[in-house]
Amino acid sequence: MCVMAWLALPFPAAADEREDCEKLKGLASIEACTQVIEAGSYGANDLAVAYLNRGLENFARRDYDQAVADYTAAIALDGKNADIYNNRGNAYHAKRDYPRALRDFDKAIALNAAHALAYNNRGIVYGDMGDFDRAIQDYDQAIAIHPAYASAYNNRGNIRAKQGDFRMAVQDYSQAIVLKPSYVGAYNNRAMAYGALGQYAEAADDFRQSMALRPNETAKSGLAALEARIAAKAVDLTAAPMSFRRMPNTDLAGALLDTVTTDNLDACEAACAGNSYCRAYSFNMWNGLCFLKGDPAMRYLEPSTMSGLKSETYPPPISDAGIAMVRFRNKAFPGEPVRESQEKRFEDCEATCQISDTCVAFSFIRTEKSCRMFEKPGAYVSDAAADSGAKRQIIN
Structure with a gap:
């Protein structure tokens, strides 16, 4: 400014x-x-x-x-x-x-x-x-x-x-810190990138430095989650049966191990189960892509994605980043809405979804002035009579 x-x-x-x-x-x-x-x-x-x-x-x-x-x-x-x-x-x-x-x-x-x-x-x-x-x-x-x-x-x-x-991200955050040594946000961001790379000692050091510069909830919760994750990994759970904790409408920041093209969630989960380095997966239902990941560093709202954590993997912290509404023109979400109302305009439907705790995505049917809100949206489809939108958490 x-x-x-x-x-x-x-x-x-x-x-x-x-x-x-x-x-x-x-x-x-x-x-x-x-x-x-x-x-x-x-x-x-x-x-x-x-x-x-x-x-x-x-x-x-x-x-x-x-x-x-x-x-x-x-x-x-x-x-x-x-x-x-x-x-x-x-x-x-x-x-x-x-x-x-x-x-x-x-x-x-x-x-x-x-x-x-x-x-x-x-x-x-x-x-x-x-x-x-x-x-x-x-x-x-x-x-x-x-x-x-x-x-x-x-x-x-x-x-x-x-x-x-994440390696290139670490380089950028490091340069930001060199230029501005008091940059709390850059320390927190680099800590999460280090966590995604499995460099836990470096991640913990950055969260501690962030707290020393200015006490903040992001560093406090991130450090607590990191310490709990390290403790959980020290417990021998190899005899336990393989299971996953599924998290709808969630994407995970984590080191990318492999990408598998599949439109089947179970196949994505099986691919992670069969990879000894995989700790979690993110399955993009809209595009039919499965991302196998190492230890996740952060989870954030993403309606296109179902994520899963191996049973021994400690859940990462939830991002406190802002939520944006993303629009999809001439598209509609199929299935049964969690709520439906009459709205005059697309913008009114979007605003109603934006303030609703249960609405993650919506479709506005122009011919019917109908606002359909979804808690677990499937992949959108082409529909000339509809415009849609979804909440998406952006990490900045």
Whole structure:
């Protein structure tokens, strides 16, 4: 984000409200900026600054609708300012309006090809949308422009972890830590990547360093789970019959051992059972792919996937990452919904699912204005009369 300074002070008597708008925080800044906007005596440049600064404060208060309105007013007054488009893109992203966020970041980059922040922020949106290749391209560009950009390294590491490339993820997190030694999030992320690689001592050291920098629940729970997993592995359970703990709507971050093409869950489970290094599997029901994994480091919400843990494998911690809604146009989820209601628009159906604890995926039948919500969705099918969506937890 960017705070704009005043370009001129032609009205000395009003300098206080303009200075307060720029330098104060929270409601005090919002009130001062509003005074400037409503005064009726300022030029376009000064008003653009006031709208921008008020937008920044509204964004900080998580009033994203008002932030968008303020940034839009600033753009109407100063349409060549790349920073304002970047900031409005952040607000649209916070509202999970990914198409508008992408358009704003595109515009910021068009106005300023060296805008590392806009590349990084656009990469975050692509990552949330599951377009990992474009996300990495944007992080690469942000780093090329600003080689000391610690957050871009951390974010690129997150994408590589999602792709199962934990060794490259560790490299990115390590570089982020070199650039910013107090980076708590990078220590936590590297700890989880180390755990996925089976490097438990390194993972524990990172969680402890994170706690030393700032006590936080992610490191605390991660360290506890790691210690319990190590203890569980020390117990000899080789005589126990092979069994799995199945977890619907769950994917696992863990070292990828092998990929098996199958549309059968039992076959996926059998493949893991027959592999002495496999501790868990993730079975993507929608694409018919079975991923055999080592010790899992994290579990997160993913409606396309059923995961399983070998009986002696300790369950990894649940990710506290945010949940995004992913849309599938002209698709429908089959089967019996857990709940069905009448909604006027797709967006209303999506919002209803978003706030429901039992809804993981939904289908909106346009011709019937019917909103069907599913707790355990199967693979979606093509349906010209329907649009669908699903909750997906994104690790950032």
